[in-house]
Amino acid sequence: MARRFVSCFDNSVHIQKSDLSELLHASASPGMTEAEVRAIIEKCMQHYEDYSEQRRALAHEDGAIFFSPPWCPSFENSMLWIGGCRPSLAIRLLYSITGSEMDAHLEEFLKGQYGQLASVGLMGLTARQLQMVNELHERTLRAEDRLSSQLATIQEDVADKPLLPIITRRQQAGTNNLFVSASSTVHTNNGDHADREMEMTMQTYDEGLARLVGEADGLRLSTARTLLTEILSPRQAMELLVTAKQLHLSLHDLAVRRDRQLGCG
Numbered sequence: 148m149a150r151r152f153v154s155c156f157d158n159s160v161h162i163q164k165s166d167l168s169e170l171l172h173a174s175a176s177p178g179m180t181e182a183e184v185r186a187i188i189e190k191c192m193q194h195y196e197d198y199s200e201q202r203r204a205l206a207h208e209d210g211a212i213f214f215s216p217p218w219c220p221s222f223e224n225s226m227l228w229i230g231g232c233r234p235s236l237a238i239r240l241l242y243s244i245t246g247s248e249m250d251a252h253l254e255e256f257l258k259g260q261y262g263q264l265a266s267v268g269l270m271g272l273t274a275r276q277l278q279m280v281n282e283l284h285e286r287t288l289r290a291e292d293r294l295s296s297q298l299a300t301i302q303e304d305v306a307d308k309p310l311l312p313i314i315t316r317r318q319q320a321g322t323n324n325l326f327v328s329a330s331s332t333v334h335t336n337n338g339d340h341a342d343r344e345m346e347m348t349m350q351t352y353d354e355g356l357a358r359l360v361g362e363a364d365g366l367r368l369s370t371a372r373t374l375l376t377e378i379l380s381p382r383q384a385m386e387l388l389v390t391a392k393q394l395h396l397s398l399h400d401l402a403v404r405r406d407r408q409l410g411c412g
Contacts, residue, residue, distance in 0.1 A: 153218045159198045167392040184381035199364040210357030220402035229363035234370040238284045279378045301355045
């Protein structure tokens with residue numbers, strides 16, 4: 148595994164931790180202006196965009212590796228969708244935070260003290276904001292389904308169409324080992340041709356995976372940007388970002404610890 152793949156991920160974790168520290172400092176500073184908070188949010192988004200661009204470039208070298216990246220612990224890998232988290236999870240997290248805050252202030256709500264609740268973090272979402280979140284959620288789910296369908300098509304096509312005839316020709320040529328080194332001198336001409344076909348098929352498949360990773364990253368980025376900069380207020384966006392980063396970093400640390408306990412890392 149090329150070191151630059153690992154460095155890209157490790158650097159992103161380091162930047163996330165740095166961004167989280169800045170966000171926590173800002174959230175504990177009530178005197179910070181809305182413009183200052185917005186600048187911090189935009190800085191976090193720029194870091195996300197930079198990371199997506201780096202991933203896009205690396206995916207052109209090896210698209211398949213992003214579907215089970217060896218630099219991530221196994222538990223974290225089990226939760227991946229096309230090389231990362233589902234874009235809709237950001238919206239589900241927003242719903243969860245809002246629900247938790249509602250539970251925490253249930254007594255005030257039952258007493259009809261709505262005015263006080265309007266200023267409590269994500270509890271202050273307006274009816275228009277909730278409508279926009281719901282519309283974004285629906286669009287994002289449709290886009291996820293479309294990409295999931297494309298992935299299934301790529302996987303089915305590579306097995307049904309290119310690989311089966313290649314395997315048949317290799318068997319006819321007397322070459323049963325599908326993974327013989329290209330440098331082997333025991334291949335027949337037909338076997339060598341089948342090897343080249345196999346390599347070309349795998350390359351086409353990998354290019355398709357790389358394209359999907361790029362599109363999925365684009366969806367993750369656009370969903371986050373719409374939610375954080377177009378729907379939520381700067382303070383609300385900051386609250387969501389803090390929770391999202393804490394969740395991701397904590398899950399990553401716990402998953403790494405789990406792998407070590409299991410002797411996997």
